[in-house]
Structure formats: C-alpha cells, structure tokens
Amino acid sequence: MPDLKDDTIRDFGEQWSAFRDNPGYYGSAVLLADLLGPLVALDELKGKTIADIGSGSGRIVNMLLDAGAARVVAVEPSAAMQVLKDNTAARKDRIDYLQIPGDLLPPDLGLDYVVSMGVLHHIPAPIPVVRAAFEALRPGGRCIVWLYGYEGNETYLSLAVPLRRLTVLLPHRLLVALSHVLEWALTAYIGLCRILPLPMRSYMRSVLAKFPRSVRRLTIYDQLNPAYAKYYTREEAEALLPAGGFEDVKIYHRHGYSWTVCGTRPARGAS
Numbered sequence: 001m002p003d004l005k006d007d008t009i010r011d012f013g014e015q016w017s018a019f020r021d022n023p024g025y026y027g028s029a030v031l032l033a034d035l036l037g038p039l040v041a042l043d044e045l046k047g048k049t050i051a052d053i054g055s056g057s058g059r060i061v062n063m064l065l066d067a068g069a070a071r072v073v074a075v076e077p078s079a080a081m082q083v084l085k086d087n088t089a090a091r092k093d094r095i096d097y098l099q100i101p102g103d104l105l106p107p108d109l110g111l112d113y114v115v116s117m118g119v120l121h122h123i124p125a126p127i128p129v130v131r132a133a134f135e136a137l138r139p140g141g142r143c144i145v146w147l148y149g150y151e152g153n154e155t156y157l158s159l160a161v162p163l164r165r166l167t168v169l170l171p172h173r174l175l176v177a178l179s180h181v182l183e184w185a186l187t188a189y190i191g192l193c194r195i196l197p198l199p200m201r202s203y204m205r206s207v208l209a210k211f212p213r214s215v216r217r218l219t220i221y222d223q224l225n226p227a228y229a230k231y232y233t234r235e236e237a238e239a240l241l242p243a244g245g246f247e248d249v250k251i252y253h254r255h256g257y258s259w260t261v262c263g264t265r266p267a268r269g270a271s
Contacts, residue, residue: 004124007227009101012056012122013078014172015225019218020083022059025210032063034207035117035146037252039262042067048112049073051136053102053129054119056080058087064115065091073109077101103128107135117146120240121230130244137265143246144262150231152257155199157231160223167224179221186216203255237261 025031033042046068052060055074061084064072073096076084081099088095098105102116102123114133120126133143150157167175186208193204208216223229232240234251237259241249246263254260 004228005101008122008124009078011226012054013080015221016057016078016080016083018172018176019221020057020087021214022057022062022087023212023215026212026215027059027062029063029066031207032060032067035254035260036144037254037260039250039252039260040142040144045069045113049110050113050115051075051105051109051111051133053105053114053116053133054122055084058084060115060117061088061095062091065094070094071096073098073105073111075100075102075105101129103132105129105132105136107132109136110138110141111136112138112141114141114143115145116143118148120145121148121232122226122228124228126240127243130241130246134245134265139265139267141265142262143241143244143265144260145240146254147237147240147259147261148229148231149237149253149258150233151253152200152255153231156257164224164229168227175221175225176217179217179224182220183213183217186220187213200255200257203257206255232259234259 029042045064047070049071050064050069051073052064053075055061055076057080058074061072061074071094074084074088075098077100081097085097114137120129123129137143167178170178189198190204190209192198193201208219211219238249238251238261241261241263245265247266249261249263252260
C-alpha cells in the first residue's frame with residue numbers, strides 16, 4: 001500500500017504540473033454546485049472555513065472562494081503545490097497551504113466543512129483520511145466527498161480497465177499524445193449523445209460538452225494516468241463516511257455515474 005500511495009501522489013504531481021489551467025465552466029462555482037447537487041447549496045458555504053483535501057492545481061480552492069468561503073485550507077501532498085500556489089496567488093491571504101497527505105490533516109482546526117472532490121477514489125486506504133477530516137471539523141461540521149461510481153459505468157469500465165493496464169505504464173509524454181488522439185473520439189461521442197440515448201449521456205451533455213477540448217484531453221489523461229483508481233458501488237460509498245465517525249449521511253447519484261456523499265460530525269455528547 002505505501003508504494004502505491006507514493007506512486008499515486010507522484011502521478012498527480014506530474015499531471016497537475018502539466019495540466020495547470022482550469023478554464024471556463026471547468027473551474028467555475030457553477031460546476032461546484034453541480035458536484036454538490038441537492039446535498040449542499042452554494043450559499044451554505046458563504047463565510048465558512050473549509051479544508052480541501054487533494055487541491056491539485058487549485059481548481060476546487062478557487063471554486064470555494066468564488067462561492068464565498070471565508071478561508072480555505074488547501075491540502076496537497078504532491079509536487080503540484082507550486083502550481084496550486086501560482087493559480088491561487090491572488091487570494092493567498094485567504095488560504096493556508098499544507099503540503100501533506102490528507103490523513104495528516106491536523107485535528108481540532110474547528111472547520112465548518114472538509115471537502116474532497118475526485119480524490120478518495122485514488123487513495124488505496126481512504127479511512128484514515130476520513131477520520132482526519134472528522135477530527136479537523138467542529139461539532140456539527142460536515143464532510144463532502146465526490147467519488148467515481150461503479151453503477152452507471154459498467155460499459156465504460158469494460159473498456160477502460162483493460163486499457164489502464166497499459167496506460168499506467170506509459171511515460172508522461174506518450175500518455176499526453178494518446179489523450180490527444182482519444183479526445184477526438186470523445187468529442188465525436190459527445191456529439192452522438194446529443195441525438196442517441198448512449199451510456200453516460202447525461203454526463204456527456206451536461207458536463208463534458210461544456211468543457212473546452214483542452215479539458216477533455218485532461219479528463220482522458222486523468223482517467224488513464226493514476227496508479228490507483230476505485231469505482232465505488234452505492235453500498236461502498238454510503239459506508240465510507242460512517243467508517244470515520246460521521247452521521248446523517250446523505251448520498252447523491254450525480255448524472256447517474258458518480259457519487260457525492262455528505263456526512264456530519266455529531267455534536268459533542270451525541271451517541
């Protein structure tokens with residue numbers, strides 16, 4: 001497990017150092033609202049102190065600040081920390097930067113929220129991260145995670161899993177070149193989804209169609225690059241936050257292919 005964890009951190013450091021930009025809809029608070037779905041409204045983030053576990057190139061950090069967060073603790077263990085700082089430099093007075101893995105998030109920070117979008121499914125042992133989030137929150141604070149889903153991705157996984165056995169071995173430049181080639185196929189598939197009820201149609205039309213082609217290439221690279229990726233069943237996604245002590249867990253099947261999960265740290269004295 002430790003080697004796989006280190007490999008994954010290294011992979012993402014390389015990824016976010018190469019794909020630095022978060023243009024348009026891809027980096028917008030509108031997309032953050034889509035990720036949160038019906039579980040948390042953007043207005044609920046205003047004036048709050050929030051930790052973002054796995055901040056990468058700073059996309060979610062900027063989204064949270066755009067939504068009105070008072071302060072963000074940006075947690076990123078990889079070499080992409082400098083990219084994160086560059087992309088958030090104009091707001092650095094409202095950001096605390098921690099170059100540590102999520103399971104080392106300091107306790108007793110009294111945070112209102114901890115979010116982790118698209119990160120825990122790349123962590124082989126996620127429960128210590130969930131427990132660290134629990135300890136960093138104030139009583140009544142909430143944790144929100146977004147995860148790859150298994151349900152709704154069956155057809156995609158039948159193609160992607162065999163391909164990943166090869167692509168995780170490719171050097172960075174070759175994988176970038178492959179992503180350029182596959183982006184043409186993805187763009188054609190998005191076009192077909194406009195007229196045919198194909199798998200993942202909602203995601204293709206509502207999300208990927210709004211991304212510039214550079215972000216679609218990143219999306220492909222992001223799927224094929226990491227050393228570890230898990231696609232959670234509903235049962236697994238629902239069990240993740242309670243394993244770290246969270247209660248009142250709610251789940252949202254976003255666009256029929258991924259899970260957004262929200263849980264609350266109980267008030268002191270609650271059973």
